[in-house]
Amino acid sequence: MTRTVLVPSSLVRESRDKREATRKLGYVARAATVFRIDRLLVFPDREGERRWDDGFVRTVLAYAATPPYLRKEAWGRREELECVGVLPPLRAVAQTGSESDGSGSLRQGIVTEVGPDGRVRVNCGLQHPASLLVPPGMAVEEGERVTIRVSSRRPLRARIVDESPPGLSVWAEELETALSRDDAGVRIAASRHGEELDATRLGELAPRVRDGFTAVFGSPERGLPEILGVHPPRVDPRDEQWSPESDHESPGDAPDGTRSHEPAARFDLWLNTVPHQGSEVVRTEEALFATLACLNLR
Structure with missing residues (x-):
């Protein structure tokens, strides 16, 4: 829909x-x-x-x-x-995934640095930029917006997903x-x-x-x-x-x-x-x- x-x-x-x-x-x-x-x-x-x-x-x-x-x-x-x-x-409400207890929310992020090992640093509004692996077959560039699924904030557990940004x-x-x-x-x-x-x-x-x-x-x-x-x-x-x-x-x-x-x-x-x-x-x-x-x- x-x-x-x-x-x-x-x-x-x-x-x-x-x-x-x-x-x-x-x-x-x-x-x-x-x-x-x-x-x-x-x-x-x-x-x-x-x-x-x-x-x-x-x-x-x-x-x-x-x-x-x-x-x-x-x-x-x-x-x-x-x-x-x-x-x-x-004040848009968070889009949550299927994980229990309402975790697994989707967030927008911006790639601030691309590393040589398949990892990128992403600013997604958390306390510090997150270092995340790029999914296989997905190419990202510095300054590009990506979608992040955050399943836990403390400790931080997040991953880049190949989906349209939420919102x-x-x-x-x-x-x-x-x-x-x-x-x-x-x-x-x-x-x-x-x-x-x-x-x-x-x-x-x-x-x-x-x-x-x-x-x-x-x-x-x-x-x-x-x-x-x-x-x-x-x-x-x-x-x-x-x-x-x-x-x-x-x-x-x-x-x-x-x-x-x-x-x-x-x-x-x-x-x-x-x-x-x-x-x-x-x-x-x-x-x-x-x-x-x-x-x-x-």
């Missing part, structure tokens, strides 16, 4: 200064962490960008997702990170590419023009998103219809509504079973998770909390 969230590079287009933009991105990263999102991707919206571009958005989000004990070594000093002191702490991953990706992934799951466009979510629809949706989903959000004053060039009436509830039984039927399906290459057509559902909103504008970070809270229900 993979949970993916996409936000546009124009996410902080209305921010007055770097401090405000950084704080906004911090709440986006926090929403993704609270609801155990695996991938937080930034897709390009060049027309909507103003002072802050995709490089700034991606860098701040990736910094926020980095464990605090690795931030200084991983990022150093960068212009984009001048105001990271305002970021809210994510939230952040990178840039084209919207079309993200929606085309084999593990995209249910593809959801979050929009005030979408179908209003109610108890009945939520009950139908919950079993499907349990196997994974990809949720896409717009930016201030530029919702997904504006970003994708879709007129709002085209994304209102359709005559043939999506249902749990329509696994292979969506607005993006062609008669021969292939998928359309138009990003707007690749969504399985346009969803409004804040029906009857009391504010003229729902901010992106607010929409994330509202949408992901619904998708998190079992």
Whole structure:
């Protein structure tokens, strides 16, 4: 099960200064962490960008997702990170393995030194860097991030494992590419023009998103219809509504079973998770909390 969230590079287009933009991105990263999102991707919206571009958005989000004990070594000093002191702490829970008593937690580490004997020194946030063996067939370089499984801290027992680093991953990706992934799951466009979510629809949706989903959000004053060039009436509830039984039927399906290459057509559902909103504008970070809270229900 993979949970993916996409936000546009124009996410902080209305921010007055770097401090405000950084704080906004911090709440986006926090929403993704609270609801155990695996991938937080930034897709390009060049027309909507103003002072802050995709490089700034991606860098701040990736910094926020980095464990605090690795931030200084991983990022150093960068212009984009001048105001990271305002970021809210994510406090992500540890991912544990199958060992007894809750041991065997996964941690991120950074290789600080590569030795000639198949061992490397790794900073993984413990009291001292650990000297660990590199698994057979695995090559690592200085500065590379690795995944460490720690089964005991006193005495230290840890090993490098050939797995993806735990926690939230952040990178840039084209919207079309993200929606085309084999593990995209249910593809959801979050929009005030979408179908209003109610108890009945939520009950139908919950079993499907349990196997994974990809949720896409717009930016201030530029919702997904504006970003994708879709007129709002085209994304209102359709005559043939999506249902749990329509696994292979969506607005993006062609008669021969292939998928359309138009990003707007690749969504399985346009969803409004804040029906009857009391504010003229729902901010992106607010929409994330509202949408992901619904998708998190079992």
